Amino acid sequence: MQTAYLILNTGDVLEGTFLTEATTTEGEVVFNTSMIGYQEVMTDPSYEGQLVTMTYPLIGNYGCNGDVKESDRFGAKALIVQTVSHYPDHPTSTHTLKQLAEKTKVPIIYGVDTRHLTKIIRTHPNVFGKISTNPDEKVTMTKIDPDVVKKVSVKDVQHNHSYSNRHPHIAVIDFGQKKSIIDALTAAGANVSLCPYHTTKTELDQLGIDGVVLSNGPGDPVDCLSLIPTVRKIADHYPSFGICLGHQLLALSYGMQTKKLVYGHRGGNHAVKSSITGKVYMTSQNHGYVVCEDTVTNEFDILFTNVNDQSIEGLQHKTKPVTSFQFHPEAHPGPTDTMHLIEAFVRDVAKKGAIVYA
Incomplete structure (x- = not known):
């Protein structure tokens, strides 16, 4: 070797x-x-x-x-x-x-x-x-490719329809999604369409969807600013659920800001606290950026905070079915403490009712 x-x-x-x-x-x-x-x-x-x-x-x-x-x-x-x-x-x-x-x-x-x-x-x-193999080489890289989301996203719509038309049809916007998200949505009873990162509201309308998940993904959310107007249009029209990068993009679309952490949160043992119940959940996380607390608008409530550094881990719009999480509710790898959040989203999209995460 x-x-x-x-x-x-x-x-x-x-x-x-x-x-x-x-x-x-x-x-x-x-x-x-x-x-x-x-x-x-x-x-x-x-x-x-x-x-x-x-x-x-x-x-x-x-x-x-x-x-x-x-x-x-x-x-x-x-x-x-x-x-x-x-x-x-x-x-x-x-x-x-x-x-x-x-x-x-x-x-x-x-x-x-x-x-x-x-x-x-x-x-x-x-x-x-x-x-x-050469210890004398120099590091030239100073930033991850700003087009990295384009690189990892699917190129065409992919359908995973396991159920009848009576079940909710949820689109996952692919910024670098994990297969576990698709599996969790399907297990919760949803038909899923995986869509490219640049999918528009008009294209979602044509698919006849009931709700949207904005997925995780790599890179700096600010590098995706060109997508923000589309994200806002989607969230204004469809029940929306953001995960990790998707959470950050939803926040940006509503006028908030993001910042880079010194070393990020990556692992399966990160504790978050519910602002509603005070209960602490163990979560799987993988991110280097967070939403800045002092930029959260009065349209949103903070749902979860990180126990260690008090950074924002979840947001919910006060009047719209728009919710997002910095952690990974689908886990894999990690604890399944927050799997109920995905199950609640699928259930309430099916009922077309108000989505409440307690």
Whole structure:
């Protein structure tokens, strides 16, 4: 195996070993605190443009299988781990982490001091890095491609109609959606149409939909400002449910602002508190940006806040069926504490009634 170097724009150089074929790749360096879910991370379009550090030290111990994936292609640009399990033990495992990496073309380096790397990321905002066989290379990347949403979105409408016409028809606007969102909507009883990121209200009208989910996705929400007028038209006409990037775009469409966190929230153990009940939920998260609290308009109530840093985790319009969440209610990987939010959205779209999230 060949020596790998992770060169950071902070001036640090960390050494590891290529698990896969030696290659050079560059991206934003982020960390994920999940103990499980490495396969979902590798295939999640939200990680496009990022080199992901898994803070849990042993990765690959339960193997991989063909059913556990968030997309067929897109995901992390690379995975950085401390220790790789070469002999997974799980009844559903069909191949190893190395075999998955070779199949998905996601480079993996191991033997890296991920604890030290995580401390660097927590200390310095905007950490970018390059993985290479040459420790003297320089990091040139300073921002994720502003057209990254266009890259990961579907090109044409895809239908998943599992039920009769009596069931609600929900469009998912694909900014980089996870397959788990489609699965959760379908399990809740919805017919789903997956639509390209630039789909207009007129095109949704032609599909005959009842509600809209604005999906998660990669990159800076401000890079999608050209989509904001369309998002607002959709939200003014249809019951709308935003997740992660979709949440941020909904907020922007109503005049709010977003900001970049120092190191983001990524993992399956993030606690959020309901502003209605005071109950705390464990959630799955994957984002580097949040809605600025001081820009929330009086049209909206704050539904959830992050227990650790009090950032906004959920918004609900006071008079319209427009709701959005910074976390991932569909989980995968992570706890299912907030799955009821998706189920409530599908149920209330079907009833065409007021949607209340308590």
